[in-house]
Amino acid sequence: MATNGTLTSTDYIKHHLDPLQVGEGFWAINIDSLGISVVLGFFFIWLFARVAKKANAGVPGKLQCFVEMIFDFVHTTVKDSFRAKSKLIAPLALTIFVWVVLMNTMKLIPVDFLPVIAGTLGLLFAGDKVKGYVGSDATWVERAMDHPWSYIKAAPTTDLNTTVALALGVFILIIYYSVKHKGLGGFIKELTLNPFNHWLLIPFNLVLEVVALVAKPLSLSLRLFGNMYAGELIFILIAMIGIWQLPLHFPWAVFHILVILLQAFIFMMLSIVYLSMASEKH
Amino acid sequence: MDINLTLIGQAIAFVVFVLFCMKFVWPPLNKVIEDRQKTIADGLAASERAEKDLENARATAEEELKAAKQQAAEIIDQAKKRAAKLLDDETSRGHAEREKIIASGYTEVEAERVRVREELRQKVAALAIAGAEKIIERELDAEKQSDIVEKLVAEL
Numbered sequence: 001m002a003t004n005g006t007l008t009s010t011d012y013i014k015h016h017l018d019p020l021q022v023g024e025g026f027w028a029i030n031i032d033s034l035g036i037s038v039v040l041g042f043f044f045i046w047l048f049a050r051v052a053k054k055a056n057a058g059v060p061g062k063l064q065c066f067v068e069m070i071f072d073f074v075h076t077t078v079k080d081s082f083r084a085k086s087k088l089i090a091p092l093a094l095t096i097f098v099w100v101v102l103m104n105t106m107k108l109i110p111v112d113f114l115p116v117i118a119g120t121l122g123l124l125f126a127g128d129k130v131k132g133y134v135g136s137d138a139t140w141v142e143r144a145m146d147h148p149w150s151y152i153k154a155a156p157t158t159d160l161n162t163t164v165a166l167a168l169g170v171f172i173l174i175i176y177y178s179v180k181h182k183g184l185g186g187f188i189k190e191l192t193l194n195p196f197n198h199w200l201l202i203p204f205n206l207v208l209e210v211v212a213l214v215a216k217p218l219s220l221s222l223r224l225f226g227n228m229y230a231g232e233l234i235f236i237l238i239a240m241i242g243i244w245q246l247p248l249h250f251p252w253a254v255f256h257i258l259v260i261l262l263q264a265f266i267f268m269m270l271s272i273v274y275l276s277m278a279s280e281k282h
Numbered sequence: 283m284d285i286n287l288t289l290i291g292q293a294i295a296f297v298v299f300v301l302f303c304m305k306f307v308w309p310p311l312n313k314v315i316e317d318r319q320k321t322i323a324d325g326l327a328a329s330e331r332a333e334k335d336l337e338n339a340r341a342t343a344e345e346e347l348k349a350a351k352q353q354a355a356e357i358i359d360q361a362k363k364r365a366a367k368l369l370d371d372e373t374s375r376g377h378a379e380r381e382k383i384i385a386s387g388y389t390e391v392e393a394e395r396v397r398v399r400e401e402l403r404q405k406v407a408a409l410a411i412a413g414a415e416k417i418i419e420r421e422l423d424a425e426k427q428s429d430i431v432e433k434l435v436a437e438l
Contacts, residue, residue: 021286023286023287025286026285026286026287027286027287028286028287028288029286029287029288029291030286030288033288033292034288034291034292034295037292037295038295041295041298041299044299045299045302045303045306045307048303048306048307048311049302049306049307049310051311052306052307052310052311052314053310055310055311055314056314056317057314057317057318057320057321058318060318067311068311068314068315071311071312071315072315075312075315087304088300088304090308091300091303091304091307091308092300092303092304094303094307094308095296095299095300095303099296099299156292159288160284160285161285161286161288161289161291161292162288162292164285164289164292165288165289165290165291165292165293165295165296166292166296168289168293169293169296169297169300
């Protein structure tokens with residue numbers, strides 16, 4: 001959408017990057033990313049559970065085929081990379097993959113769609129909350145964008161909280177599997193006596209290993225977030241150039257389909273690999 | 283772009299979804315796929331077995347056919363031999379019969395000839411005696427002698 005009136009380019013970009021938030025400081029909640037991700041998560045569970053319930057070993061339907069294809073893909077990936085036996089890893093990988101794909105896919109919704117719809121709804125049902133940057137003589141779209149509800153963002157993975165939450169879950173599991181397979185002593189030994197097996201070098205080892213350990217969830221979350229956020233920014237910039245956004249938006253969206261799937265796959269794959277490394281005995 | 287309470291909310295959601303997936307999604311899907319794999323494997327094994335059976339049946343049939351052909355050939359051979367032997371036997375028997383018939387014909391003819399000759403001789407003897415009787419009568423009637431001779435000659 002072209003910017004005009006009182007909304008400058010900077011305002012426009014800021015508007016699209018700021019989350020729809022309630023609360024202050026740390027106790028704020030990003031309603032958009034939390035709400036949309038929960039809806040998508042339930043959609044995933046509902047769809048797959050429904051298919052699983054209806055599924056039979058005979059000739060599968062098209063939806064069942066699709067679900068089984070995803071299932072098989074995740075299953076093979078897990079089987080190839082995760083040596084130890086675990087009932088958790090495969091469902092975890094499936095959840096990560098499908099959920100992240102769904103959340104990333106939200107980015108294909110053009111950046112102004114949801115804000116304008118949400119802003120319009122805000123004008124209709126909570127008209128008194130407008131920020132008042134534009135007067136009542138402005139166009140309907142501008143007035144909608146002026147409403148706080150229009151801060152809604154479609155893709156939860158462009159919110160750092162989402163990706164960090166996912167990575168944090170994986171990180172806790174990494175520690176859990178390390179302790180489970182190596183014992184608490186083994187885990188501590190790995191942190192302190194690697195790579196230099198000498199008691200004098202324990203502090204050095206500790207720093208090295210802790211950095212390596214923490215780097216895993218950090219890289220996991222920042223990679224996904226960075227890719228999605230950067231892509232979103234490009235979408236916003238494209239949306240700012242007026243009518244020419246149409247031929248530009250399309251190739252970027254097509255290219256982004258690749259990124260969406262690739263990033264979800266990388267997130268799942270690395271989670272499996274990290275957990276596999278954690279549960280390996282040296 | 284700051285970390286806030288959303289992080290905890292998302293983490294809880296994540297845990298809940300993973301647990302749901304573990305409970306309601308993964309096991310039934312896994313079971314279905316394993317069942318299907320088993321079905322397909324069974325089907326493949328069955329088809330392989332059937333193919334082998336077919337091959338065996340074909341081989342058996344071929345063998346049987348060969349045996350039957352051989353037997354038929356043997357039977358025909360035997361029949362031919364038998365027919366030839368039968369023909370030979372019949373021919374030789376016919377020959378023998380013929381010889382026998384011819385031989386018996388000869389003997390019959392010979393016997394008839396002997397009989398006829400005997401009869402003829404007897405008749406000639408009787409005729410000679412009758413002639414002699416007639417000649418003796420002529421002694422008395424010379425004229426009549428020639429008569430008798432003429433009569434004899436006519437009787438011959």
